[in-house]
Amino acid sequence: MRIGSLHQFTEHHRYYAFRDFSLSAVDRKMLGLIYQSMIGAFAAGLYHLLYQQVADDRVGYSELEPQRKLLLGLGLEMNERGRQELVNQASRLEAVGLLQVTRLGVPDNDDVVYEYEVVKPLAPDEFFGSPHLALLLRDKVGKHSVIALRESFYAKEADELAGAELARENISVPFYELFRLNTQGFDPELEQALTEVAPARQPTPKPAQTETAGIQYGEIIMRFPRNSGNRAFVERLRGNDEAIAQLNYVAYKYSLTVVDLCRLLDEDDVFSAGGELLLDELQLRGNQLYRQDRKRKDERQRIYGRMEAVKAESGRNDAGIDDMPEEVAVQAEFYMDVPAQLAGRCDIHQYNMLMRNEPHTRFIARFFPGAVPEWLIRVFEVIDHNYRLQGAVINVLIHYVLGLNDSQRVTKTYIDAVASNMLVKGVDSFERAVGYVREQVKLEEDKERRRESGGAASAAPRRNGGAGASAAKGRRKPLIPIMPEAQSGAPLTAEEMEEIRRMARKLDGKST
Known part of the structure; x- marks a missing residue:
């Protein structure tokens, strides 16, 4: 007070x-x-x-x-x-x-x-879920007393039920299955009477439950540096439910911990000169931290994937046996044509069996006479370890981007876009991947056909209509008339040539 x-x-x-x-x-x-x-x-x-x-x-x-x-x-x-x-x-x-x-x-x-x-x-669960209250109680009565106090509020479950894995089924009866209300409409007199006798002070409505990181003010201030220049601004957040909700939204959006949030609040330009929290700046820096953490996580996953592959390969070599998974046959309706790079080296049956069962690291090497470019290996490494596409799906993707002889497609951006599109469309099997590729090829053929037909239709009016057709299209630049070529006739006589020279000298000012 x-x-x-x-x-x-x-x-x-x-x-x-x-x-x-x-x-x-x-x-x-x-x-x-x-x-x-x-x-x-x-x-x-x-x-x-x-x-x-x-x-x-x-x-x-x-x-x-x-x-x-x-x-x-x-x-x-x-x-x-x-x-x-x-x-x-x-x-x-x-x-x-x-x-x-x-x-x-x-x-x-x-x-x-x-x-x-x-x-x-507060209820026992809410109280012990508030770190600042639980820590204050620990400072007053001790750690062991806090544990004993919390246990005193709960009646333990029977040992017979606690140790068993039971199937839970809700057999409760809903309201409208047991009761039937009068459907004639509401009673205006009753509504008016209830409004008149209602208390003048209505309870404050609880805000809608949204996803939040669940970080309390006590957790932030307990970890925030005491000698920080922003310490006074952070202390003002006490009791400011709106600011705490904004912090929890940013933390939930970018998967930030309490330590990460305190680190961001300790940086410059996060608070205004008057101590107001700059939410846009905080979100920008939270996004940068999120991207850095995600990049490091992706790198770790790729490194672990390489290590596991090396361990598995060495284990097979040490055991002297081949632990390759059993081959899966490919139905004829899902056959893909052999690309030009592999023509003559395998038939259509062998090629589809390789695409269905071979690891992508070995399958992609078949498209190159020598070593596979390093950047291409890294691209498919990301698709394998981070995007988690199946090996057969990755092979179909390799067939699509490398086997169709279109050099414009062999780019990192295009490969990543196709892989992302497969993820969005839920392509998780060899058969779905083949259907996706066929659909894309058909769309490209239709697009090319429309382009060719549109080009032919637009060329015809230019040949036949001339300036009138261009004017009908509403072109902005005016048509400039071009001097037509003179028709060839009888050669000039000596007198006519001399008259032309005389006129030319007169125009040049050399004679009168």
Whole structure:
């Protein structure tokens, strides 16, 4: 409770209590064993005193009364020392989330009214799931006592059921299977009556449950450096549910841990000069960290894949046996034509058997007379270890990008795009991969056919229509007439040639 001057908080100021719950047996046990150990018996007594201002079988508001009643109920003196003690104990309740105090100003009057909103204690799961509360309890009673207290709230399952693997089936009856409501419509009189008797203060609606990283403010501030320049800004996040929700959204979006989030909050330009959290800048840096972590993870997966392949190869060599998986036959309807690079080296049956059963590292080597380019090996290594495409699907992909004799397709970008398209379309078997390739080839042929037919149709009007056809298309540049070639006729005589020369000299100014 933040009170600037105790003259603003006296026994003459009025107050009222509000609560919208009733304590259960578990709640009372939480107050007696857990909360009282952290805040003390005096603060717990203040909580019960405020709770009892409203009848136990009701919820809502208490009567407006002077704070003298609170001081007398707690055995405090009517002086500055007693009021300060009341402020301190109320602050303890506020710190652990059991009380919220609001100062209300009365219009046209200098008097104020204090509202004490009593908050329900957390359930055992929620309490021990809050790191800052659990750590405070550990500091007060010790680690072993915390473990014993948590066990005291749970009734253990029978050993016969706990150790067995049982099939769970929900046999509960839904509401509309047992009850039938009157379908004539709603009763306007009942709706109006319920609205009139409804309390003026409605409970605050809970926000919609969204995916979150579940990081609490206590976890952030406990790991944040004390000598950081952003320490003061991070401390302001306490009680700011919106900012904490934004941090959890960024952490969930980019798979950040508490340590990663603290590292980002410690960087420059994450907070404005006024201490406001810059969400766009935080997301940008979180994305950079996410991409770096993903790149390192992909590299580790490829290295581990190489190591496993080497171990498996050495194991087969040491055992002297061939542990190759059993070959799978290919049906004739899924045969692919032998590419030009392998024509004459194998027939269509052998080629499809190799494509169906051979590892991609050996299959791709058959398309090159020497060594396979290093960049091509890395591209298919990523597809194998990171994209997790099956070996037969990768071989079909190799056939598609290398076996169709189109040099424009042998690029890293194109290969990665085709592999990504296969993943999106769920190509997870040899047969589906063959169907995908045939579909793509057919689409390309149709596109080429339309292009050729469109080119022929556009060329005809240019030959026949001339400027009129171009004008019909609405071309922007004007057509410039070209001097037609003169038709060949009889040769010029000597007199005509001399007349032409004389006219030329006259135009040049050499003669008159």
